[in-house]
Amino acid sequence: MGKKDYILIAVLYGSLLAGIFLPGPSAAVSGTIKYLMMAMLFLAFIRITPADVGRAMLSNWKGMIWGALLRLVIAPAAAYWVALLLYPPLALPILLLAGASTGVSSPFFTALCRGNISYCLVMAVVTSLMLPISLPVMVKVLSQATLGYDLTAMALFLAMIIFIPLGAAFAFRKLVPGLLDPMNRRSYPISLLVVAGINFGALGRYVPYLKTNPERIFYCAMYSIGLAVVLAFLGWRSTWTRNWADRVAAAGSQVWINNILIIALAVQMDQPLAATLSAFYLVPLYGFVVFFSVLAKHQEFPE
Secondary structure (H helix, E strand, C coil): HHHHHHHHHHHHHHHHHHHCCCCCHHHHHHCCCHHHHHHHHHHHCCCCCHHHHHHHHHHHHHHHHHHHHHHHHHHHHHHHHHHHHHHHHHHHHHHHHHHCCEECHHHHHHCCCCCCCCHHHHHHHHHHHHHHHHHHHHHHHHHHCCCCCCCCHHEEEEEHHHHHHHHHHHHHHHCHHHHHHHHHHHHHHHHHHHHHHHHHHHHHHHHHHHHHHHHHHHHHHHHHHHHHHHHHHHHHCCCCCCCHHHHHHHHHHHCCHHHHEEEEHHHHHHCCHHHHHHHHHHHHHHHHHHHHHHHHHCCCCCC
């Protein structure tokens, strides 16, 4: 591991711990998380062109179809049944978490790991657009419960998260093309700062719940780690190619999920255990960023 890897670890986990030990400021920042998510997606959109996205879909369309089914249907169903057998209180929370879309920060993490950014970006957009339909259906079919939110409102929220930064990136390319290269050269520190802000605002509001339910910390930690390991493995094996860039993108599109959105949904549903599980998922999520970025250093890439 090099100096950059240690800085990455320090920023990712340091900002998460800071949010726990400073719950007041963290709760204040949590209201801006949706805007930070949009900033992260904007930075991803300006890195690639529509042609890049088209090539990604044409060259990996079978893997993407399978990946979307795995992300939104197969993984949440399997996670729900396992939790129902082992620890029933976590069945619905892990169904919500495992059924989340590919995260908007996944293209940034994929870039760190020398993966196929276009692949991960297309997966993030497609699964996010499908989520307002897939998640309520999965919850209704498996748990016989209903999600306590307006489906139309969630669809509009997801559309805002995706299409505002997409439009902004398109305008940026057309109006100030000369700034593309300077912006892309600085995208790493900017993206790292945005991720740190998301981390800082993720856990603070749940500190009182964790203090009154310490035994839940152990279960959330174990299940979040187990879920991440299984998702990364399934994603790695889901692609038909043996190319590092495609494989790490396929794995990343499964393991780097939009758990922050599930935290917001869990708060609305009054599901503190689901919110806590989703927040704890940040630990293995970033663990796989470090793991794949270190492995990427030992791969051979064309100049």
